[in-house]
Amino acid sequence: MSFEPIKEYADSDGGYGSVVTEYADFDGITLESGVFMGPLRVAYETYGTLSPEKDNAVLILHALSGDAHAAGIDANGRVGWWDALIGPGKGIDTNKYFVISSNCLGGCKGTTGPPSTNPATGKPYGRSFPLITIGDMVNVQAKLVQHLGIEKLHNVIGGSMGGMQALEWAVRHPKAVKSAVVIAATARLSPQGIAFNWVGRNAIYSDPATACLEPAPGHVYQRMGQGLAVARMIGHITYLSEETMEAKFGRKLRLKDMNGYRYSFGENGKEDGEFEVESYLQHQGSSFMRRFDEDSYVIITKAIDYFDLAGADGDLVTSFKDIEAKMMILSFSSDWLYPTSMSLAMVRALQAGKKHVSFLELDLPYGHDSFLVNAGIPKLTRIVRGFLDNV
């Protein structure tokens, strides 16, 4: 490919060094739906050292497609997804803080989720995994934090779905959180957000892996799962800003030797992407298919759909009434999925409830994903470091 990938982690030096994913096992929890879910396993990593007072723990909360491996270098040589922000001397300084990062409930990276074995059947849960909420994810994280012997977290921090979790932490476990950083999030998923998730799941449902579940005798279908790639591509468009798309791709053609348009779809009429932006999305979709589980995608997006701290009466002030944590709300100027107006709705409700809240709209052009893009990390570093050190 001729373009620069947007999510390069070149600045991510794996400075924390080698890390190992650990696992904690629990009997289970009662979900918001009332269903008991157990046994539970949580995949997590820690960076830094817990102080004797156990008062320096920071919990990292990942977004839809993240995992426990947030910093350092794992056994496969892979650098963590937020390594640019977490490590010695970085925004979340592992010389000062004991950082915990876990894979969320319903995920597919070690924590109990659709790919896990259902003890009742001896087979993977798959799409029969019970429907969960962001609050359920947080309650499982609370089990982990307790397991690690920590009563009060210095900070919880996350972007997008991770930001929703940070909010839930402050609301549901007010005594257990000293501060929270809520990045590029909303207190209530919008109908547009629900709509994009719905379409993504339907792309999964309409793919051959789902549709041809009962092939004729002797006829085997490979699980293609292209639907998951389509779902990811839809999501990916919403994570980027128009500005980034123009700057990175514009209308550039993928095949450099073409003098003008190709007027064909590719070999055998199978469309392979004539524009660079198509090729980029295809790459994102394909790599996602390799690294993610489509049933986890279904379960997690549905949990996001359910997220609505405002509730039916839309009263955020009441929903926030128990919050004791110092809150920092961050939005990105170019984020059209969870725009600044959604952050401001939280800020206003916190202010109305006389809570301690700081707010900043960061002027970054990378859209919703700005908290993951290296070029945005310096700004994030300055803000997060200052906030953590002054809580």
Next chain:
Amino acid sequence: MSFEPIKEYADSDGGYGSVVTEYADFDGITLESGVFMGPLRVAYETYGTLSPEKDNAVLILHALSGDAHAAGIDANGRVGWWDALIGPGKGIDTNKYFVISSNCLGGCKGTTGPPSTNPATGKPYGRSFPLITIGDMVNVQAKLVQHLGIEKLHNVIGGSMGGMQALEWAVRHPKAVKSAVVIAATARLSPQGIAFNWVGRNAIYSDPATACLEPAPGHVYQRMGQGLAVARMIGHITYLSEETMEAKFGRKLRLKDMNGYRYSFGENGKEDGEFEVESYLQHQGSSFMRRFDEDSYVIITKAIDYFDLAGADGDLVTSFKDIEAKMMILSFSSDWLYPTSMSLAMVRALQAGKKHVSFLELDLPYGHDSFLVNAGIPKLTRIVRGFLDNV
């Protein structure tokens, strides 16, 4: 369903009365790709009477999913898609103007397109239909206009893809157009637009109808084409504004008797939409599957992708240099797919070239589709009537 459909045509009274779709046949045209495409059939309707001077013709240009039936009532009792704007005494007054509306090349509503029989094989073209451009569509329309004995159109008018065609008319056939109204369009599809189209087509490619083309002997697959519904739902989200979605749906649940969330997907675990916005989109997708051809969707979206009057050097002023028509550019304040900034790019280029151009941003909350929503028609009526009468 408990919600009001957004695209109601209650104000559309079919005032022009009964209409019949007619057909014109041509040998063919050489496409922009260099391929000769023929024979060609064009489905069209006309409303009103051509003046003896043949100087009162207005050509209507439909958007992606439109057809020739723009006004009046057809044999099936169906009211035309822009009936609220076209008819006796309406914005495009059929007492004054001779209105022509045709289905576009590549469509599936009577004009030659993928469902048409390929004379070389005796079978439908399907996805082997040659790739076309917006310019090719316009050149076919020019054949029709010539066939009707008209040398110069009083006006060409269209929204979205129809607006792109109106621009192409002014650029390619400067002597044949006295005026053009370009609504909610762009002179150049953005990478974000290319990206949404690409994902929509990939939803089609990954559906079972495509993937199970070779079922086992004795095993028949129905053409499900759910991928087309997914593609349409993606598109539909981009046609609506966030504001409309909030006002019409918010986070309302579809099942009114539910006290809170359902925490299940529906019968047999098949997700059927828990939120109203999901149900609405599903309805849009399903009805589109019944009325549209997925290969036409592929061909037409690709033509839109190719649309770039600015060209590689981005010089719209030069691209517009031959325009003689009086131009009116209209945008909608809530359109995030082709926002006002894209209309302004055209306006600036026309002004720089000292062309006759009027511009208005209409303050309507219905998003990109505002030109099709009845509540937007009164504003459109006043503007279009005034422009047509004063050209």
